[in-house]
Amino acid sequence: MELQRLVETAKPRTRLRLDFSYDGADFQGWAKQPGLRTVQGELEKALATVLQRYGTPPTLTVAGRTDAGVHALGQVAHLDLTDEQLVGLDDSHRGKGKHKPDVSLEARAARLARRLNGIAGLSSDLYVKSATIAPPGFDARFSATWRRYEYRISDREAERNPLLRHQTLWYPKSLDLDAMNAAAATLTGLHDFAAYCRPREGATTIRTLEDFSWTVDASGVKVARVKADAFCHSMVRALVGASVAVGEGNLPVGRAAEILDGGRRTNEFKVMPAKGLTLIEVGYPDDAGLAERAELTRQRRGLTPRQDAD
């Protein structure tokens, strides 16, 4: 077995990029856990089914490891396939009798998306938008230069929409948008966000918050746009919690930055529920900068991959 594993590991592989979206309500977050339905668990199970005749199934590395209940419209992951697995994606190998040996790599990758969606079913809460051959140096997690989330709150003034209730927090009080924006603006920039993170041993909490602002949509829903190079654990929901405390008048506008500077978690605001939170988009540099960015990220964080949140 050990020898077989080594042989498997040594095989040349082609990296694929998966773009996908999910409704987080019925997932226990991204990371696979025994006995629980998670996004990684479902996707890797589907991959194992699609590639069952072609060696050890691949695992996924994701850009944003979302918590239980958090949604994603622009999630990104990568996986590495052996040549055998790539060829195995060709439908014609599944007994249809039409052998097409010249199918391009890109066409094979696209088939992976279709076959994963075929397993997930047409009405799924998980949808693979595309599977493509990744450019050289691409790492879904470490090449990423930014992540952007949205948090939706329907406060007392907003019109509640039952069709959007799974991705919108219904808040029973009125929230002052101007105060929320004033407080949010004091948190942007390069800071140690320890006061707004659930601690993880050995993980850095220094982040650049590139955008944190609130707008109101046509139906009165308040939407936070939150963008950073990366996020530590539960950071967006803590930032939103401070905004809500300011918006309902329970926290002075200036206090949000004081808490940041204090560097310690506080009970002056609540970490908001997962249901209002959606990962919207992950940004990557041009192809030429991918490998460099990945190396830089690894060095700056000075961490093994599993210790740090995204």
Place this chain on the structure above:
Amino acid sequence: MELQRLVETAKPRTRLRLDFSYDGADFQGWAKQPGLRTVQGELEKALATVLQRYGTPPTLTVAGRTDAGVHALGQVAHLDLTDEQLVGLDDSHRGKGKHKPDVSLEARAARLARRLNGIAGLSSDLYVKSATIAPPGFDARFSATWRRYEYRISDREAERNPLLRHQTLWYPKSLDLDAMNAAAATLTGLHDFAAYCRPREGATTIRTLEDFSWTVDASGVKVARVKADAFCHSMVRALVGASVAVGEGNLPVGRAAEILDGGRRTNEFKVMPAKGLTLIEVGYPDDAGLAERAELTRQRRGLTPRQDAD
């Protein structure tokens, strides 16, 4: 008992207008049915709870009697309250000790909305947007001059959004928008829509289809806008079904109008599933025209209310 009923019936009443929205997925349609969860059933049960100490609970008359699984963002109904019930809506009568006899009628109506939502709960699939005192002559059903629906289809080209999957049909083939619009345009105007209706005994099928057009939203979802003075049973879903048959090339563009002219239901297209359909808005004339419109509608249809669909 009979005497009591007559006394109840003779009491002067004030008409209220309810504006509300719902996710149709977990409702067996609008109309109350024993043992089934329906929108009317849930709302009337909530009304009976709110008004339990104040005589016979009111019943609802709705603008658009939606089928099982159909959603609504702009549904309208009316109900009639006795003075006793109106006063009963005043919170101060419920033991808080602050008697406020001068509360306006409008304020009492607004309380009804809050109290109904309190019963439905903050994360409900049914939300009362407002309760207001109806203008004289208002009838939610017979005063309405038009109803507007939308039908959402994510075809093979569209990006599927798991967060909107409950209100969007995922269709596995490609649909030709131009062909769909060409066919739809031939159906607008005043016609007998018998070929596009599920028959109901004694109900007219003559309708004015004021708008039937398809657009594509930013994510590629094809959205039908369907507006008419009123709709007969399953009419929108039949119209959409003909569009889809045209869009995928199974029905010639000109055939949609030929079927209309034939006046008989056909198996050349399918009535589409309920999940993609949402009642968006109901239109009413200015206050001055309300009673006149209601009388006109009743005369034109020449029917008892229960025999006709909306």
